[in-house]
Amino acid sequence: MPSTIRVRASAGAEQTDVQSLIQHPMDSGYVKDAKGELIPAHYIETVTFEHGGKVVFTAFWGPAVSKDPYLKFKFSGGKKGDDLKVTWTDNLGKTDSSVSKLG
Amino acid sequence: MAACDSKKFDRRFVLQAAGLGSVLAAASFAYPIRASANTDAAYPADAFKQKGEAEAVKKLFGQAAVASDKVKLDAPEIAENGAVVPISVSTDLPDVTSIAILVAENPSALAALYKFAPGTPPSVASRLKMAKTTPVIAVVEAGGKLYSATKEVKVTVGGCGG
Numbered sequence: 001m002p003s004t005i006r007v008r009a010s011a012g013a014e015q016t017d018v019q020s021l022i023q024h025p026m027d028s029g030y031v032k033d034a035k036g037e038l039i040p041a042h043y044i045e046t047v048t049f050e051h052g053g054k055v056v057f058t059a060f061w062g063p064a065v066s067k068d069p070y071l072k073f074k075f076s077g078g079k080k081g082d083d084l085k086v087t088w089t090d091n092l093g094k095t096d097s098s099v100s101k102l103g
Numbered sequence: 104m105a106a107c108d109s110k111k112f113d114r115r116f117v118l119q120a121a122g123l124g125s126v127l128a129a130a131s132f133a134y135p136i137r138a139s140a141n142t143d144a145a146y147p148a149d150a151f152k153q154k155g156e157a158e159a160v161k162k163l164f165g166q167a168a169v170a171s172d173k174v175k176l177d178a179p180e181i182a183e184n185g186a187v188v189p190i191s192v193s194t195d196l197p198d199v200t201s202i203a204i205l206v207a208e209n210p211s212a213l214a215a216l217y218k219f220a221p222g223t224p225p226s227v228a229s230r231l232k233m234a235k236t237t238p239v240i241a242v243v244e245a246g247g248k249l250y251s252a253t254k255e256v257k258v259t260v261g262g263c264g265g
Contacts, residue, residue: 026232030210045146046146056220056222057217057218057219057220057223058142058217059216059217059218059227059229060147060216060217062213062214063211064213064214064231064232065214065231066186066188067186067187069229070228070229070230071228071229072191072227073223074226075220075223076223076224
């Protein structure tokens with residue numbers, strides 16, 4: 001299965017800029033399908049970003065975050081070629097993670 | 104690490120242990136806390152269930168926020184599509200540990216909570232769903248105190264419909 005996570009991270013002199021896009025339905029549990037039945041809630045609860053064995057940034061999400069969530073943030077340090085590990089877990093216990101290199 | 108089924112485990116544990124065995128629970132528990140206690144906090148399920156924004160903030164931080172012009176909340180004045188509203192928050196305040204974003208008129212106000220490790224600059228951008236025209240509130244936790252900024256977003260087509 002291809003990864004659900006796409007990350008673009010570029011290391012600058014002081015800060016590393018990170019943009020990530022995760023494929024996920026982010027169903028809120030309030031929307032009905034074509035048959036008029038509620039689509040059960042299915043959304044990412046936690047996303048963590050690890051650099052050098054340390055969690056630099058954590059996102060806790062509720063069902064109000066948009067489908068295929070986009071996220072942009074920065075962290076200090078980080079050099080070109082360093083690993084950045086992204087892990088998400090959703091409310092149904094599914095999880096995925098990926099490791100990408102800082103550019 | 105590939106995707107793995109984690110139904111048998113507490114989700115937080117799976118994140119920390121990243122699929123090692125339950126035998127390693129103690130070890131994996133101790134390590135991330137030392138590395139960065141703040142960013143390793145548990146998912147605040149209770150706060151996400153609160154209907155109102157004040158209740159959610161209270162549940163998260165145990166206190167109320169004070170409006171501050173040091174919190175920069177960037178949101179569109181008019182959102183044509185409530186399903187995808189870009190929201191970004193940043194601040195000059197020092198020692199920021201968390202940023203929470205709340206959408207007052209949504210069924211549950213708390214939309215997202217971001218945790219920053221020491222040294223991580225307090226700035227985040229993401230996209231949120233909004234049911235209808237609503238105030239959006241950004242709450243910044245800095246040095247144990249809470250600061251907030253509010254902006255009204257007019258929603259033309261709600262993002263929670265169906």
